Amino acid sequence: MRKVRVFLLVYLLFGLSMAVSAYVIDIYPLEIAAGYLSRAMSAGNADDMVSYITQAYRLMPPLGNPVWILPTHRTDFNLIRADIASILDRLSTISRTPRDTAAYAQTLNDARGRLEVIIGHLYEAMPYIYLKPVNLAAAAAYLSTPVLAWKLFARRGKVAERLRDRLQA
Amino acid sequence: MDFIRLLIAATFFTISAILPFYVVAYVHLFIAARKYRKPVAHRPSGWPTVSVHLPIYNEKHVVKRLIDAVCSLDYPREKLEIVVVDDSDDETSRICEEVVDEKRLLGFNIRHLRRLGREGYKAGALQYALEKSTGEFVAIFDADFIPPPDFLKKTIPYFKEANVGLVQARWGHLNRMYSPLTMAQALSLDLHFTVEQSGRFTAGYFLNFNGTAGVWRRECIVDAGGWRPSLAEDLDLSYRAQLSGWRIVYLEDVEAPAELPIMMKAVRRQQYRWAYGSIQTARRYLLQLVVSKNHFTAKLHALVHLTRHMAQLLFTAQVLMLPWVAHIVQPTGLELMVFWITLYPILITVTLLLQSNAVHHRSVTAFLKEVFVLFLWGIGTSVNNSVAVIHALLSREKVFERTPKFGIVGRTGSWRTSSYASIKDHYLMVDLAVAAYMLSATIYLFYSGMYSFMLVSGLFTTTLLYNVFVSVSQGEGTVRNFYMGSKTLLAAIAMLAVFTISLIYPFTTYFFTVEKAYSSLYIASRSIELGLVVEELDKATTLLDSGGNPVWPFPTARTDLGLIRRDLQMLKQRVQEAGPQDLETYHAVLEDVRTSLKEAGRQLRALQPFLWVGPTTLAVSLSSILAAYFFLVRRSHA
Numbered sequence: 001m002r003k004v005r006v007f008l009l010v011y012l013l014f015g016l017s018m019a020v021s022a023y024v025i026d027i028y029p030l031e032i033a034a035g036y037l038s039r040a041m042s043a044g045n046a047d048d049m050v051s052y053i054t055q056a057y058r059l060m061p062p063l064g065n066p067v068w069i070l071p072t073h074r075t076d077f078n079l080i081r082a083d084i085a086s087i088l089d090r091l092s093t094i095s096r097t098p099r100d101t102a103a104y105a106q107t108l109n110d111a112r113g114r115l116e117v118i119i120g121h122l123y124e125a126m127p128y129i130y131l132k133p134v135n136l137a138a139a140a141a142y143l144s145t146p147v148l149a150w151k152l153f154a155r156r157g158k159v160a161e162r163l164r165d166r167l168q169a
Numbered sequence: 170m171d172f173i174r175l176l177i178a179a180t181f182f183t184i185s186a187i188l189p190f191y192v193v194a195y196v197h198l199f200i201a202a203r204k205y206r207k208p209v210a211h212r213p214s215g216w217p218t219v220s221v222h223l224p225i226y227n228e229k230h231v232v233k234r235l236i237d238a239v240c241s242l243d244y245p246r247e248k249l250e251i252v253v254v255d256d257s258d259d260e261t262s263r264i265c266e267e268v269v270d271e272k273r274l275l276g277f278n279i280r281h282l283r284r285l286g287r288e289g290y291k292a293g294a295l296q297y298a299l300e301k302s303t304g305e306f307v308a309i310f311d312a313d314f315i316p317p318p319d320f321l322k323k324t325i326p327y328f329k330e331a332n333v334g335l336v337q338a339r340w341g342h343l344n345r346m347y348s349p350l351t352m353a354q355a356l357s358l359d360l361h362f363t364v365e366q367s368g369r370f371t372a373g374y375f376l377n378f379n380g381t382a383g384v385w386r387r388e389c390i391v392d393a394g395g396w397r398p399s400l401a402e403d404l405d406l407s408y409r410a411q412l413s414g415w416r417i418v419y420l421e422d423v424e425a426p427a428e429l430p431i432m433m434k435a436v437r438r439q440q441y442r443w444a445y446g447s448i449q450t451a452r453r454y455l456l457q458l459v460v461s462k463n464h465f466t467a468k469l470h471a472l473v474h475l476t477r478h479m480a481q482l483l484f485t486a487q488v489l490m491l492p493w494v495a496h497i498v499q500p501t502g503l504e505l506m507v508f509w510i511t512l513y514p515i516l517i518t519v520t521l522l523l524q525s526n527a528v529h530h531r532s533v534t535a536f537l538k539e540v541f542v543l544f545l546w547g548i549g550t551s552v553n554n555s556v557a558v559i560h561a562l563l564s565r566e567k568v569f570e571r572t573p574k575f576g577i578v579g580r581t582g583s584w585r586t587s588s589y590a591s592i593k594d595h596y597l598m599v600d601l602a603v604a605a606y607m608l609s610a611t612i613y614l615f616y617s618g619m620y621s622f623m624l625v626s627g628l629f630t631t632t633l634l635y636n637v638f639v640s641v642s643q644g645e646g647t648v649r650n651f652y653m654g655s656k657t658l659l660a661a662i663a664m665l666a667v668f669t670i671s672l673i674y675p676f677t678t679y680f681f682t683v684e685k686a687y688s689s690l691y692i693a694s695r696s697i698e699l700g701l702v703v704e705e706l707d708k709a710t711t712l713l714d715s716g717g718n719p720v721w722p723f724p725t726a727r728t729d730l731g732l733i734r735r736d737l738q739m740l741k742q743r744v745q746e747a748g749p750q751d752l753e754t755y756h757a758v759l760e761d762v763r764t765s766l767k768e769a770g771r772q773l774r775a776l777q778p779f780l781w782v783g784p785t786t787l788a789v790s791l792s793s794i795l796a797a798y799f800f801l802v803r804r805s806h807a
Binding site: 004043044106112 | 171172173174500595598602723725726727728729732733735736737738739740741742743746747751753754756757758760761764765766768769771772
């Protein structure tokens with residue numbers, strides 16, 4: 001019984017560490033990127049916004065659409081990166097103009113609105129990145145381990161029982 | 170909405186749409202039960218022959234009590250046959266033999282039958298007794314029952330009509346007040362009989378034999394095909410008999426008192442068996458039921474009756490999905506709807522429980538106490554019963570595990586030293602794992618600012634931990650002697666004090682400061698006066714003078730207090746630079762600052778829970794509340 005408990009504990013801890021490491025590798029960089037974009041949304045001037053967005057841009061996956069079932073353009077990282085690049089261009093241009101102008105304020109405000117949309121798309125993509133086929137396969141293997149182990153032990157037990165019966169006979 | 174979110178939401182709402190059927194069916198029975206009228210009895214001209222079947226398996230504490238009670242039945246001795254079917258492999262057999270010999274010498278027609286092995290378990294024993302007995306009617310009592318002397322004379326007269334196959338009596342309770350757990354079970358069983366059985370009988374729906382305290386017509390058992398191996402052999406035979414046209418009569422005023430199990434592990438095992446057996450029966454007869462010529466409502470109620478444990482599986486699934494669903498609905502603004510969807514099964518259950526006092530007439534204090542414990546125990550058993558339902562659906566072999574009884578009557582009696590007290594409950598680990606998951610979900614919901622959902626997830630965690638804590642408290646080992654009596658209560662009070670202080674202090678200091686800063690941003694974002702905007706931004710910046718990131722698991726720049734403060738200072742500068750001389754610039758800056766401040770406000774909201782409950786506070790508050798809960802549960806059950 002103690003062995004079973006230890007096995008279960010190790011099994012649960014292993015599962016937990018698998019889930020956390022998948023999060024750290026696949027999702028956390030995107031969360032950090034979304035955090036920088038959020039910072040950019042509340043930044044006080046164009047220079048700060050450029051700085052934050054640049055940091056977020058570096059953390060974006062380079063290409064492709066992580067949504068592997070019924071994908072749309074919303075989660076296409078080629079397009080997301082292109083959007084961010086265009087926002088950066090506009091903000092870099094406006095940062096060279098005086099801050100106390102309507103154009104400056106309107107550009108910033110427009111960029112904030114677009115950043116909000118991009119953050120939404122990042123969060124939409126996250127579950128698919130976390131539940132990508134490789135991770136799903138690992139999870140399936142993890143979940144089926146105790147069932148297979150149980151069946152294996154049960155079969156061994158039956159074989160041993162039959163052998164004992166034969167020897168006794 | 171994307172595919173995964175849609176899938177989760179659709180599953181959640183489908184479950185939520187099915188659950189009300191069970192609630193409505195219960196309410197329907199509740200209303201029908203109020204119209205219950207005792208059926209008319211016809212005293213027979215001569216008493217028919219009755220065989221009393223007593224299936225026994227390792228019941229050394231109660232078997233003598235049972236045989237004594239059965240031999241005290243007020244019934245013509247020449248018409249009464251008592252058959253003890255004993256499958257025991259401990260000293261119960263010796264006790265049985267001695268008592269049976271003693272009774273035989275006193276002139277009773279009593280036999281002690283031993284079987285080789287436990288083939289078919291209880292059903293096998295009952296079938297064996299049926300084959301070895303001759304009575305026209307068969308009364309069945311489990312080992313923990315004490316049938317009253319007039320039991321047979323009060324039940325046999327209801328067999329006047331030839332299609333009555335079974336007369337079922339209500340269960341009483343010998344040890345209702347023994348512990349909160351027995352109180353909860355007593356109320357649950359009372360509701361089963363007074364609401365469900367009465368309601369079904371009144372409305373003419375399918376009823377069930379409760380495995381004991383009932384009298385069968387032999388012809389009915391034989392006609393229905395006899396006892397078949399099942400974990401719910403009673404339900405199995407009841408449905409077969411009713412599908413063959415036999416009727417079941419339920420008598421609310423005939424009570425057969427029984428001993429309630431006192432060990433949580435035993436209760437869980439019993440619940441598991443009942444849940445497994447119900448689904449097993451549903452799988453066997455549901456199709457036959459659907460094509461039968463019974464009324465549609467009767468079929469619908471039978472469906473609900475047989476699959477009633479499925480509701481627990483659905484409810485468990487619904488609660489387990491809560492953190493995911495909450496995450497999905499938060500941006501959609503449907504939080505309140507989902508909150509009520511998850512809360513209503515609990516609310517309806519509590520309402521119905523409270524309503525049921527009208528049919529029980531117990532003192533309000535005792536009743537409320539019973540409702541409270543039933544609520545804890547009942548919801549906490551959901552995971553255990555869900556596992557049983559899945560098990561039954563997968564159709565794996567399951568051994569009939571009896572519920573040990575210790576001969577406890579009233580509030581006294583010892584059970585710890587008995588060899589029956591050692592019960593293994595592997596599924597408790599599942600409960601513990603689910604409780605850990607739900608506790609994590611509650612913490613996640615807290616840190617995500619979705620406070621309303623914490624009510625349901627917290628309740629579910631509490632009820633699961635109740636089951637686990639009672640099981641551990643009643644377990645063997647050193648923990649049993651640790652902190653008992655008044656010391657336990659003092660320890661619980663001390664832990665509750667630590668919990669309260671650990672939460673109040675950071676709330677008043679950190680959480681509330683950020684709340685004031687948030688209010689300043691709120692006013693600033695709604696103001697059209699630049700002076701006021703600057704003033705409020707100044708206030709907020711002063712309040713947020715500490716730097717750092719309070720988010721301790723996976724922090725991002727979003728919740729960095731130093732960066733938030735810097736943004737606010739920059740915004741203040743820009744507002745000061747934009748004078749009212751140029752109206753276009755003035756409005757454009759105000760508009761931009763508003764958008765910026767809204768996001769800053771969201772950032773503050775996101776970090777607030779982390780400021781309130783940091784890692785140390787979380788560790789202290791969690792450990793203190795869990796310890797207090799454990800001590801309280803232990804004190805009332807151990």
